[in-house]
Amino acid sequence: MGLAARCALILCLFMLTGGCALAGRPPAASHGVVPVASPQDDVPRAGQVSAGTAAAVPVGSFVQGDGSLIASSDVVRRLAGADYILVGESHTSPCDHRQQARLLRLLTDAGLRPVVGLEMLPTATNNALWRLSAGSLGIDALPDAVDWRTNWGYDFALYRPVFEVIASAGLPVRGLNLPAGLARKAGREGLEGLPPAERALIPSVVMPPSEGQRATLEEVFREHMTMREMRKPGGATSATGAASSTGMPSGTAATAGMPTETVQAAAPAAPEQTMPEAMRRAFDSFMLVQSVWDATMAYEAVRARIDIGGPVYILAGGGHVEYGWGIARRLRGFDPTARIVLVHPWRGDGPPDPAQADIFFRCDAAPPRLGLAFTFDDGRVRIAEVLPGSPAATAGFLPGDVVQTAGGRTVDSPKVLHEAGSAAAASGASIVFTVLRDGASHTITVPGRAGAKP
Secondary structure (H helix, E strand, C coil), X not given: CCHHXXXXXXXXXXXXXXXXXXXXXXXXXXCCCXXXXXXXXXXXXXXXXXXXXXXXXXCCCEEECCCEEECHXXXXXXXXXXXXXXXXXXXXXXXXXXXXXXXXXXXXXXXXXXXXXXXXXXXXXXXXXXXXXXXXXXXXXXXXXXXXXXXXXXXXXXXXXXXXXXXXXXXXXXXXXXXXXXXXXHHXXXXXXXXXXXXXXXXXCCCXXXXXXXXXXXXXHHHHHHHHHHCCHHHCCCHHHHHHHCCCCCCCCCCCCCCHHHHHHCCCCHHHHHCCHHHHHHHHXXXXXXXXXXXXXXXXXXXXXXXXXXXXXXXXXXXXXXXXXXXXXXXXXXXXXXXXXXXXXXXXXXXXXXXXXXXXXXXXXXXXXXXXXEEEECCEEEEXXXXXXXHHHHHCCCCCCEEEXXXXXXXXCHHHHHHHHHHHHHHCCCXXXXXXXXXXXXXXXXXXXXXXXX
């Protein structure tokens, strides 16, 4: 980045820290796409993805939004012109992490030295990450040095391929996130309710979601609430019960503490007016949490570009990347002229959605062994979804259950749950869980294979 551009970017961030309004954003529908360097590709395209051929595309293949297969050299040329490269993931997919590492290696082999930005870790871990890049901290020592279990919780082995590339290439790396639990605390208490030291960790301007993202997340939120209410006795919807059963923070509007111009943009859309008041508060609080995460990660990515240079290679969950709704939208506010490319996993279940990302990598979704999807926050593993017909559904798991023990071990991270499930699957034995549901503990047993010892 040139000196003039860097000075302009520093000035922009300085003004934003003072709480000024964001300006000069490109239209929300644009990703700020960087074109391929030459219209005449030196590597012929491998073909076009259609509904009939999608499933046959090999894992690891790169696909553009228009469905055309492209060579890795084309991908590198395209990414070489970007200021920010956002690479999505499913946190529990080994394939996604291998492809993230592969793409990072392709960039370094081409002579690029991106700054790697991580959703997984807070900025307080940057000293340890610097030591990894400098070669004074080994990968095996990294989880303890950054308190991986507390700050992230997913199995470190899934992310090891990425850290191996970082370490071998000596790439600069930054944690982009807040301390564990702070975003949800902001959702519960509002930005103005945070102590000054904690509020200072969050950008002064927290841009609300776009209308498209808000509408989509409202639909998901309503479906979640409907499922929760259906399993209550009588299936009746209670405004008070709705708020307490979401598993999401409630009680504070998402607009608390935002500048006036941001508050106006965050006003609830018309469909939300049909929500019961308690449900609307829970939804607004949920949206504030998402916005705080996205704003903080974008702000820290811009700081990394100022401090070190670019491009910044950002690894984050797919929901923060796809459609340019999350981190990318905030990047355009903090760094309006930046060139952004979105890269996202594609599961081969039909042609890719060109609005979702600019480039896709083919990876199968690894089906969960038990049929559970979960979230991890503040040291608690909470069931987010139970697949119909799965062993978990048959055993009696319900969305919202907090897993307390698995196979006799206290579940204080997703790794424990994964290890207990893997051990049971390998031995064929039954596995006993205790879960917290509606304030009471329940025992759930998932049977092993027929003939196996319990």
